[in-house]
Amino acid sequence: MRQEDESNMDKPFGGKVVVLGGDFKQILSVIPKEGRQDIVSAVVNSSDLWKHCENPLLDLVDFTFPNLVHNMKIDKFLEEQCILCPTLESVENVNDFILEFLPGDTDEDTEYESKWFTIEFLNDITCSGIPNHKITLKVGAPIMLLRNIDQATDLCNGTRLIVSDLGTNVTRVTVLTRTNNGDDIFIPRKDMVPSDLGYLFKFERRQFSISPCFAMTINKSQAQSLSHIGLYLFRPVFTHGQFYVALSSVRLRNELKLLVMGAEGKVRNKTETMVYKKMSSNIWDL
Template sequence: MLSMIPGEETEYLSYDTPCRSDEDSDIDPEWFTSEFLNDVKCSGIPNHRIILKVGVPIMLMRNLDQASGLCNGTRLMVTDLTPYIIVATALSGLKSGKPVYIPRMSLTPSDTGLPFKFQRRQFPITVCFAMTINKSQGQSLSHVGLYLPRPVFTHGQLYVAVSRVKSRKGLKIFIVDDKGVVSNSTRNVVYEEVFQNI
């Protein structure tokens, strides 16, 4: 997708360092070379290597300014790339159309599955040509393409997905059934127990 957008690519690399471990830890911090830490990919933190162009859609991975609506999940469009700041415009919300200046931040993954802690200094963004249904909640979009390789699995999730779009003309749905055949129907998950106490 990135290659289809005209313009020069800019590469941003993170600076990764191991965090001091507890005194009783059996893990030697010298094991964690910068190359090893650069290869670690965790939920909630950006990758070591981010490649961007002007015009690329991105999504914030951290809250920058909640009062202005610059929160985790906010979608923006890159307008300028400098070595220390990424300039973008918000695609929706209070800051829609206004410039947003994104600095590098030091981020520590909250993934408890890692037997060590490390810190990554990188821009808190990810390229966002697509997003999950949960991340799209609360957004109003002019065009939505919904890809369902399997039925939605949570109460109300299909409603959230199709209600993001402003008009019916802007909605396209691609559904694949259990056998991998293109279909024109899917299952809507509704838990009737939710409505019993209303």
């Protein structure tokens, strides 16, 4: 007698876990002799199966910013929510991921000038104290100031704002901090020189001193008033007490959700404490 299959045939793929890979937003299926509508219909997120799919990062976004597109129009919705990440690279990845969900066109700034170096080389430089060459923005998205504008009114490095209007040389924003909550200000594009001393040359970049801020680094979150936090850990992070800083940023356990990724890109339910054993070998001798 044949043993019955334990799979749940009422679920897609019999209830088995199936991993879908590839960037289908940019690399579309090839449908010979068919038009745009047929190609779009062949993409996986056009399928009835899409409602059964899960994206770990999407779950973290939904927890931190529930019903984002609708609720972002509500006053103060974005004031105390943020995703914390250990590195600037992961911050940029999360911000780019969330911006895709917002309606409207993006504003991508591409100012440059080069004499001795190639344009690509200068544009790829990312360093402390200066915004990236390319900033992707949309109206309604939260952003962060990267430099002090007016310390007397709390418009300082780390202040969170919301984009109200996009211009070529001036961006209008609304302040999110408690001190000046709701105030409209204008941020000009200006020339900036990086403070990073690791380069053997000097260069100047003309850009807005802002960056998207659905996510920010754990270090930047210190002294921020947050009540809903998503913590995105793509690798163990215990340098300078970052993990403990992130956990102490909320008051209650249900205000925090963690997404811990393993080396193979799989979701994990734990993270390791990274310590130097030599430094702690004689700690109990005190």
